[in-house]
Amino acid sequence: MxxxxxxxxxxxxxxxxxxxxxxxxxxxxxxxxxxHHPDFISSDPVQFPHRYSSKADIEISGFLTAILSFGSRPQILKAAERLDAIMERQPLAYVLSEKWKRDFNGDESFYRTVSKSRMAQLFSWLYEIYAEHDCMETALLKLPDGTPLQRLCRLFGVSEKSPQKKLNMFLRWMIRRNSDVDFGIWTSFSPKDLxxxxxxxxxxxxxxxxxxxxxxxxxxxxxxxxxxxxxxxxxxxxxxxxxxxxxxxxx
Structure with missing residues (x-):
């Protein structure tokens, strides 16, 4: 590399x-x-949400994979593969089952600086979203006006002032349309706002x-x-x- x-x-x-x-x-x-070609998918973290067809599964897999997308690419893919297996390849069902409370317990590292307790926090946020809404896009639309990044930062309580590479990558996956790589399943937002x-x-x-x-x-x-x-x-x-x-x- x-x-x-x-x-x-x-x-x-x-x-x-x-x-x-x-x-x-x-x-x-x-x-x-x-x-910008389908061949890009097999070597990129975006391959994991591409395993799914339902909107919620794509969102959950895409969000968590994006959070883990730092460091060397082989290690990112290895960590995302491990996470996918833990979720039993059913992201929404896993979030709502609350099995993550058992699987992600303690301060031991799950991937680099992301601890198991941090993963549990992420799953807790996702649980709150999907216990109330059918998809994350709906949850974002309930928030006050703002750019997609501003809304996503507010939803997860993170800084709106940092570059937020991971969240911007996730948003690219969700919003870009007519793409062989990205999904374009969030139709309420424009690619021009990314x-x-x-x-x-x-x-x-x-x-x-x-x-x-x-x-x-x-x-x-x-x-x-x-x-x-x-x-x-x-x-x-x-x-x-x-x-x-x-x-x-x-x-």
Missing amino acids: KKVKEQFITYITEYQTEEDLRSIPEFLRKYATRY IIPLDTHVSEIAFRLELTKSKSYTLNNAKVITRALAEVFPEDPCLGDFALFGYGVNL
Whole structure:
């Protein structure tokens, strides 16, 4: 993975002549098209919610998988596979059964910095949502007006000021439409309201492409990069995520 990322950085650096910079939109379209493809699924954490067909199961699997999506990709997939097995491949039934109280007990690590007690807290939030609502989208619509990210942060009581890469990735999965990778099952929200899931690699590539003047890992920088991508993909700025991140992962 490290070698692949180094090759991509080298490519971008060589590509970035004054003349070629005028072709950055073409570059983004080319690689977004290349990696916005069903083949992307088998090597990405999005494969886990793709195992399900019901809306609630997709939401639950997608949310928990997104929360675990940090660190090396093989380890992410291993942890998500273990979680899927614990849920007996029935996410909604597992949440409502409250078996998670037994399975996730104590401060022992489940995956890296995510402890079992933290997982139990996440399942408790999910239980409250699905005990009252048929889906998470309905729960979000009950909240005061705001962007999808603001609503999701309020629903789970987390900061609205951090980049929230995991939540933005989950939102991308739920909201982007007409996609071979993402689900588009939350029809009450627009893809235009999404923010790119920002990590250090995406920030580095966006900086080298002059989509931003900063490499900072902040919500503001994520918004700056998203606005730049919206100039190329006005109806669907997060399609650019496949160009910035997907290239490095799948080369």
